[in-house]
Amino acid sequence: MTMPRRSDFAHFYVTTLLGDLKKLEAARKRVARRLHLLFITAAAVFLTSLGIDRGLGLSGSLPFTVGVLLVPIVAFFYRLMISGYVHDFKVGIIKKVVGFIDPGLRYTPSGHVPKWRVVASRIFSRHPDRVRGDDLVEGRIGGTNMQFSEVHVEAKHESASSGGGRRRRWSTIFRGLFFVADFNKTFRGKTLVLPDTAEHVLGGLGSFLQSLNVARGELIRMESPEFERYFVVYGDDQIEARYVLSTSLMERIMEFRRKTGRRMYLSFVDSHVYVAIPYRRRLFEPEVFRSILGFEGVERFLEDLELFIGIVEDLNLNTRVWTKQAEEPLSPLARFFLNHPAGESY
């Protein structure tokens, strides 16, 4: 599949997107006005409590309490007020941009890569207890089934509280983009390709420490010094890891890393490839306080989507010269059960 050209997208922007963008821009302005009102009200309440506190000669406990109460209330209303607009934007614009890149792809604003997939990837050393996310894109690029979404992976911590009950706390393991596709070679084990931090900073000592990280599997030293500078490879089979990570695939991974300029985590488990790319910013979320009419804003969504959809091409997953051939496309029912296995809440 070749990516559509920029000029075609400019045309698509004018003919198809602009009309919807204008309608959404009106909705955005309404939302922004209401949000301003919300912030002003919250500020007024806080200042009033400050005034009362001063007037009564209290020691600042009143504005503190009000502030603690206000933050979650404002956050709740903020999310409530933008949700409709965000949903309309995703259905109206992002869905169309996805369709523009490849009409065969499906986009689900509220869907995400299922938890069992994230667990199966073995990318994260801590067990993921909760996976949330949105903006699921799935479909078939050439002969490769793939799926990606934004995810927020969290671990659960439970501790006994003073009241005798249990206190539950969540900590973030990963936030960013999670990508799954079937790999073009058949293999049974797992191979992890993680960003190399230890060797980068500590040199030979780092490499020694890495070899002690037994939970991840055997350390596999690749012959390419450049690849070793950026990544560390763990696996359960020295030969299989090299069968999966051919010299050309290593080059392609480095090329993709250069292109994105981001840390990336890859794993190859049971004939699937998983890619996790951390992002601080939210992906595929529309602006609320700035105009959405400009071409650049929409172009950014296109660039993000092309980057992620392009993983299939960049890692050359469509080359089926090995004994593993392209899988049949999944039926909608099979897809449903794959995304919602029994026992997982959805």
Added chain:
Amino acid sequence: MVAVENYLNLKANEQFMQLQRTLTEVEEQISAARRAYNAAVTDYNNAVEMFPTKVMAQLMNYKTKRVFTVGSSERRTVDVQSLFQR
């Protein structure tokens, strides 16, 4: 008659494709095994030549090993035709 011929043709073609895939597969597997072997040899050689493991290696009379290299005649693409003409 024509249909049968076409079918035979198709089947032969399918078998050829399968053969081609198998050859690529075998090549990739061999390459992986060779790279794994060479990585192990390089690791071993480094240990033999570097302090402090060098001392032990000398005591036990361990020598460096040669990595596996492929000659240019073995590097040629597989000549399938000659396989069939045997």
